[in-house]
Amino acid sequence: MSARVAVVVFPGTNSEDETLRALTAVGLDAEIVHWSRGAAGLRPFDAYVLPGGFSYEDRVRAGAVAAHDEAMDAVIAGAQAGKYVLGICNGAQTLLEAGLVPGTGPLRRPTAAFAPNASGKFQSLHVHVRLNVPPGRVPMLASLPPDCVIPAWASHGEGRLAATEAELDRMEREGHIAFVYCDARGADVPAPNGSARGAAALTNAAGNVLAIMPHPERAERAIYAPSGGIVFFAAFAAALAGAVAR
Amino acid sequence: MSEVDRAYVVSLTIPDNEAYTALTTLARMGLPVERAVRADVWIVNLDPARAADVDATVPTLEGIFNPNKHRLEIRSDALPRPGEVWIMPRDERPAITIGGRAVEGVRGVRRCTAWRLLDAHGGDVAPALLARATEMFLCNPAFQEAIS
Numbered sequence: 001m002s003a004r005v006a007v008v009v010f011p012g013t014n015s016e017d018e019t020l021r022a023l024t025a026v027g028l029d030a031e032i033v034h035w036s037r038g039a040a041g042l043r044p045f046d047a048y049v050l051p052g053g054f055s056y057e058d059r060v061r062a063g064a065v066a067a068h069d070e071a072m073d074a075v076i077a078g079a080q081a082g083k084y085v086l087g088i089c090n091g092a093q094t095l096l097e098a099g100l101v102p103g104t105g106p107l108r109r110p111t112a113a114f115a116p117n118a119s120g121k122f123q124s125l126h127v128h129v130r131l132n133v134p135p136g137r138v139p140m141l142a143s144l145p146p147d148c149v150i151p152a153w154a155s156h157g158e159g160r161l162a163a164t165e166a167e168l169d170r171m172e173r174e175g176h177i178a179f180v181y182c183d184a185r186g187a188d189v190p191a192p193n194g195s196a197r198g199a200a201a202l203t204n205a206a207g208n209v210l211a212i213m214p215h216p217e218r219a220e221r222a223i224y225a226p227s228g229g230i231v232f233f234a235a236f237a238a239a240l241a242g243a244v245a246r
Numbered sequence: 247m248s249e250v251d252r253a254y255v256v257s258l259t260i261p262d263n264e265a266y267t268a269l270t271t272l273a274r275m276g277l278p279v280e281r282a283v284r285a286d287v288w289i290v291n292l293d294p295a296r297a298a299d300v301d302a303t304v305p306t307l308e309g310i311f312n313p314n315k316h317r318l319e320i321r322s323d324a325l326p327r328p329g330e331v332w333i334m335p336r337d338e339r340p341a342i343t344i345g346g347r348a349v350e351g352v353r354g355v356r357r358c359t360a361w362r363l364l365d366a367h368g369g370d371v372a373p374a375l376l377a378r379a380t381e382m383f384l385c386n387p388a389f390q391e392a393i394s
Contacts, residue, residue, distance in 0.1 A: 059264040060271075061386055068271045068383065097386070109382070115389035116335065162337070162389040 003240040005030040006045035008075065008091075010066045014053035015215065019088065022217040023049065025230060026237040035071040042074035047084040047240055050075070050091025052155070052215055062158045063093030067108055072098055076107060084140040084240060085209045089156055092211035096202065101211045102176040103204035104167065112163035112171070112202070114156075114213060118194025122157035125192060127214050129200040130182040133175045138207045140239045144231065149186045150179070151228045152214035154193065154200075159213040161199040168196050178203040178210055249353055250294045251324035254304050254344075255360060257285035260315045268384070272363070277379050279371060281364040286310065287332060288344055289324050289356045296351025309345030326360065329370030331394040333385050334358035358393075 005028050009016050016032050023030035030049070033042055042048065056065035066072065072094070079085045079100050087095035093114045095101050105111040117123055131148045135141060163171070171177055179201035181191045191198045193213075201212035216229030262284055269282040288310060292300050301320055305311055311318050326332045340354030361384055363371045370376070376394070385392040 056267055057264070059267045060384065061390075064383065064386070065267055065271050068274060070274065110386050110388055113386045113388035113390075116338070120338070120341070164388070167388070 002027070002029045003046040003243065004044070005047045005049060005240070006033040006042055007031065008033055008035065008042065008048055008050050008071065010035045010053075010055035010069060010071070010094075012054040012057050013051055013090065015051040015088065015217065016053075018215075018217045019049055019051040022230065022233045023237075026233045028237050028240065035066075035069055038070055039074035039077075042071055043077070045078075046243070048075045048078060048086070050085075050087040050094055051217075052089030052091060055090050055094060058158075061097070062114065063090060063095075063097040066094040067097035067099075076100065079204070079209050082206065082208055084236070084243065086140065086236065087209075087211040088215055088217065089159075089213055092201070092213050093158065095209060095211040100209045101202040101204050102167075102171050103209065104170060104176075111167055112161060114158050115160045115162040116158050117156070117160050123192060124153065124155040126219070127152055127154045127192060127200070128182050128184050128186075129179040129212070129214055130186045132177050132180045133203070137175050138178050138203050138210055139243075140208065140210060141232070141235045143235045143238045147186055148231070149182060149184065150216055150232050151184075151219040152212075152216045153218040154214040155218070156193070156213055159193045159195060160191070161195040161197065161202070163196065171199075171202070172197055174205065176202050176204070179212060249291050250297065252290050252292060252297065252300070253321040253324040254288040254290060254310075255285045255319040255321060256288070256311055257283070257317050257319075258315055259317050268361075271383060272379055275382060277375060277382075278365070279363045279375070279379065280366045281368075283362040283364065285360040287358045287360050289358065290344060290352055291340065291354040293351045293353065300349055300351050303349050304344065307345035307347055307349075309347070311345075326394050329376070330360050330362050331376055331380050331384065331392050332358045332360050333380070333390050333392055336389050336391050
């Protein structure tokens with residue numbers, strides 16, 4: 001039996017097609033599920049992917065309204081039950097606002113933020129990110145090699161990790177910073193958005209929730225030079241196959 | 247060199263969809279709020295000798311104020327009113343432009359969002375309820391602060 005993956009679309013989501021394409025390209029049984037199907041429509045799925053965009057037009061704060069949407073009840077319950085949950089860009093902001101990452105506080109009470117970029121501007125640029133924890137720390141990507149470098153497109157106005165120094169220390173110490181910005185060879189570079197600790201992605205304590213700001217799905221195909229983001233989704237598919245087999 | 251802060255409070259006179267979305271979310275959270283009122287606040291640090299000029303210029307800045315759909319209130323004390331909370335980025339450097347334009351006499355500009363929550367009688371909700379809504383939804387303390 002193959003894993004069923006819901007690509008969760010809120011009003012204003014705009015990256016569902018390329019996300020679905022990347023998931024199906026690695027053999028996953030994925031489908032787009034609109035928020036209006038509610039939590040009941042999402043519960044049967046084995047995993048959730050929240051794509052990029054501007055859910056609810058970024059009203060109040062990027063990801064804040066979607067985090068409180070009834071559809072998210074199923075995503076949160078799934079995450080708590082150990083299902084894999086991946087958020088990309090606005091999906092990452094939503095997971096953070098939902099309190100699923102870093103997951104060090106109560107649900108829907110964020111202890112960190114993907115705050116406005118240090119430049120004060122929306123930025124769109126090609127980047128590389130490096131796995132910053134042992135692959136086993138994030139089970140959904142466990143088949144990636146250590147220090148794996150993934151190409152992606154950073155395309156956001158609010159992607160700068162912000163938190164108190166104590167919380168940032170904790171995130172670093174407990175392995176919540178799953179990916180950091182780097183160059184093509186994996187060497188550290190300053191985060192283009194000013195993100196604290198160079199963070200590009202966060203995970204929770206169990207490692208079954210991952211919130212990544214840059215878009216690996218936009219670097220999925222060879223026509224998007226440079227390509228290579230597909231390895232991210234291939235690892236996701238391999239982990240899901242293993243999880244469903246168990 | 248003396249300086250003074252002034253607040254230019256810009257609110258919509260047409261339906262505010264963002265406020266309505268916030269209201270819907272607050273209702274889903276079980277908070278008894280009948281209406282949410284939102285405004286963009288531009289806190290401007292300026293040369294007091296040029297204050298009158300800046301006051302006259304701000305209503306001409308189409309990037310922040312359109313008289314066909316906005317109301318502009320100028321506050322010389324640059325403070326929230328009772329019943330109001332201002333949500334402000336904690337670590338943002340002040341800009342030197344307002345509405346994308348450099349205005350003579352302006353030294354720095356910070357932007358925030360003002361919220362008022364009203365009950366079924368049209369009055370402000372209890373301070374404890376406003377504080378709860380702020381804590382649970384309106385403000386992310388990781389990068390914002392709430393001023394009331």
